[in-house]
Every structure is written in structure tokens, then in C-alpha cells.
Amino acid sequence: MKETAASILSSLADQGFRMTKLRKAIAGIFASNCLPLSADELMGLLRSGETAFNRATVYREIAFLKEQGVIQEIQFLHERVKRYELASLDHHHHLVCLRCNRVEDIVLENDLVEQEKSILKSKGFKVTNHMLEFHGICRGCL
Amino acid sequence: MKETAASILSSLADQGFRMTKLRKAIAGIFASNCLPLSADELMGLLRSGETAFNRATVYREIAFLKEQGVIQEIQFLHERVKRYELASLDHHHHLVCLRCNRVEDIVLENDLVEQEKSILKSKGFKVTNHMLEFHGICRGCL
DNA sequence: CTAGTTGCAAACATTTTGCCACTAG
DNA sequence: CTAGTGGCAAAATGTTTGCAACTAG
Numbered sequence: 001m002k003e004t005a006a007s008i009l010s011s012l013a014d015q016g017f018r019m020t021k022l023r024k025a026i027a028g029i030f031a032s033n034c035l036p037l038s039a040d041e042l043m044g045l046l047r048s049g050e051t052a053f054n055r056a057t058v059y060r061e062i063a064f065l066k067e068q069g070v071i072q073e074i075q076f077l078h079e080r081v082k083r084y085e086l087a088s089l090d091h092h093h094h095l096v097c098l099r100c101n102r103v104e105d106i107v108l109e110n111d112l113v114e115q116e117k118s119i120l121k122s123k124g125f126k127v128t129n130h131m132l133e134f135h136g137i138c139r140g141c142l
Numbered sequence: 143m144k145e146t147a148a149s150i151l152s153s154l155a156d157q158g159f160r161m162t163k164l165r166k167a168i169a170g171i172f173a174s175n176c177l178p179l180s181a182d183e184l185m186g187l188l189r190s191g192e193t194a195f196n197r198a199t200v201y202r203e204i205a206f207l208k209e210q211g212v213i214q215e216i217q218f219l220h221e222r223v224k225r226y227e228l229a230s231l232d233h234h235h236h237l238v239c240l241r242c243n244r245v246e247d248i249v250l251e252n253d254l255v256e257q258e259k260s261i262l263k264s265k266g267f268k269v270t271n272h273m274l275e276f277h278g279i280c281r282g283c284l
Numbered sequence: 285c286t287a288g289t290t291g292c293a294a295a296c297a298t299t300t301t302g303c304c305a306c307t308a309g
Numbered sequence: 310c311t312a313g314t315g316g317c318a319a320a321a322t323g324t325t326t327g328c329a330a331c332t333a334g
Contacts, residue, residue, distance in 0.1 A: 017289095018287090018288060018289070018333050020333075038323095039323080054290070054291050055291095055324090056291075056292080056326080057291065060325085076217075077215070080298090095265065106261060116276070119248060123237065123248065124280070125248075125281060126279045127276045128277055128279065129276075131219050131274070132272065133273045134272045135271040135273070136271065138266070139266030142266065158309095159313075161309095162307085162314065162315085164315080181298080195315085196315065197299090197316095198299085199314080201299060202315085205299095224298090
């Protein structure tokens with residue numbers, strides 16, 4: 001399911017939320033950016049558009065989109081900032097290059113299902129979700 | 143390799159670092175605490191000891207122990223604080239219960255080696271390390 | 285018209301820094 | 310004696326809040 005800015009906005013509009021300039025801009029940015037963005041990067045991208053938006057407003061819009069399940073929060077191990085990406089992306093993980101800091105997506109086939117079964121068996125812990133991040137050296141830096 | 147407060151301190155002393163009251167206290171706490179501690183929790187545990195230590199000093203000691211490779215930093219997805227645990231622990235992952243917030247360790251057999259091989263093959267990305275966190279409901283909360 | 289949204293300034297939580305005094309070895 | 314360490318206060322960083330004004334529908 002490839003989500004577009006329009007599909008995000010219309011599903012929000014259906015629930016009675018407004019289609020404002022900021023919301024349109026942010027939806028457009030997330031729809032055309034597959035890599036996770038920090039609040040700061042998002043503001044940078046917004047600034048390069050027509051209108052300037054307030055920091056607090058951008059944070060509030062991020063919180064709103066997170067609550068609505070449009071985006072999801074990511075926290076990389078080596079960073080202090082939070083990042084966000086479309087929640088509708090296929091389940092995937094991130095490859096973080098320790099040399100150039102670039103982030104790449106990776107989809108694992110048969111994604112940890114065996115491990116999660118064995119965790120239920122051995123620990124009685126029912127995994128509902130997992131978060132996996134690979135660190136290393138990317139093709140370009142090898 | 144089960145690390146003790148004494149083994150931590152003596153290896154630091156070998157490198158010419160001092161064995162101070164704070165360092166002894168923190169080493170003792172990490173050696174007897176297998177779950178990852180936040181700076182705040184660490185200070186709480188210190189406070190219940192004899193001497194009170196300054197917040198900044200505790201943060202500096204954490205930074206020092208991290209640089210020396212004694213402890214390693216962990217960032218849980220849903221938290222804002224950083225946590226720390228002994229770096230010498232066997233490689234493991236964390237089960238975070240979404241209901242009671244308790245954290246449990248888990249050691250995976252054959253820990254993602256297949257996946258890392260396939261990442262190298264398909265992406266040309268050489269994984270040196272990974273970070274995996276499972277969220278779900280623990281035995282007690284199920 | 286009015287609930288949703290915005291900007292501004294100020295608060296907040298966590299962590300880091302500068303500076304000078306102190307102490308373990 | 311002296312490099313490593315500690316305390317204090319202040320700064321920095323990233324994020325959140327209160328409040329009054331504004332606007333999309």
C-alpha cells in the first residue's frame with residue numbers, strides 16, 4: 001500500500017480534521033520521503049517551502065500524526081533525536097552506516113517469527129512487536 | 143565471564159585511573175544489577191548508600207565508564223532516557239512488557255547470523271552489530 | 285460560528301559544560 | 310606533587326505547554 005499525501009489528508013478529513021497548509025506540507029514530505037526524519041530535518045524541509053512554521057506547531061503536528069497512526073516514532077540507538085516515518089510502510093528494519101550515517105531500509109523474509117515463537121515457549125512472553133536496527137558499514141563505505 | 147565490581151575497578155586501576163568512592167559505588171551497582179539502569183535510577187541507588195553525589199558527577203562517571211567500555215548505552219524505543227548495562231554481559235536482547243514495563247533479558251541462539259549474511263549479500267552492507275528489542279506482554283501480565 | 289489549529293514565549297526533562305577546589309596514588 | 314576527580318551553577322538540547330489569536334469548513 002503506497003500512501004500519498006492526498007490519501008493521508010483525505011483519511012484525516014473524513015474524521016473531521018482540517019486540511020491546513022502545514023498538514024498538507026508535512027503529509028507531502030512524509031509521502032515522498034521513505035527514510036525516517038527528525039523534527040529538525042522536517043522543519044528544514046518545511047523551511048525550504050513557501051511558508052515558515054513555528055517549531056512548537058511542527059512538534060504538535062508530529063504528535064497529532066503519531067496519535068492518528070499516520071506516522072510512527074523511531075529512536076536510533078546512537079542518536080538523541082526522535083525520528084518519524086510513515087506507519088503504512090511495509091514492516092522493515094534499518095541499516096545504519098557507522099561511517100557515513102546513511103540509513104537504508106531492509107525487509108527481512110520470515111521476519112523473526114521463529115524467534116518470537118521460541119520466546120513465547122521459553123519465557124511465556126507474547127511478543128506483539130519488535131524493533132531491530134543493524135549497525136555496520138554500507139556498500140559505499142566498505 | 144561474570145564481572146564483579148572488583149574486576150571492573152582493578153582493570154581501570156591498571157590503566158592508571160583512580161578507585162574513588164563514586165566509582166566503587168557505581169561499579170558495585172552495575173555488577174549486581176543485570177537490568178539496564180537509567181542515570182536517574184543509578185542516582186537513586188547511590189542516594190540509598192552512604193554518600194550523596196552530584197548529578198553532573200554521576201553523568202561524568204557514566205560517560206567515563208562508557209568510554210572505557212565497561213558499560214554500554216541502551217535506548218528503549220518508548221523512553222526518553224538512556225540506560226546502561228555492563229558491556230561484558232553475554233550478547234542478549236530485551237523483552238519489554240508493555241503492561242508492567244518490566245524488562246527481561248533474552249539470549250537468542252544462532253543470533254541473526256543468517257540474516258546478517260543475507261544483508262551482506264543483498265545490500266553489500268557489512269553488519270558489525272545489531273540492536274533488537276521485543277515488545278509484548280510478559281508471563282505475569284498475560 | 286466554532287472546534288481545530290497556530291504562534292509566541294516560557295517551561296520542561298535530560299544531559300553537558302566551565303571552572304575551580306579537592307584528593308588518590 | 311599532579312593528573313584525575315568532584316561539586317556547583319549555568320548552558321545546551323530536544324520537546325512540551327499555556328494561552329490568546331486565527332481560520333477552515
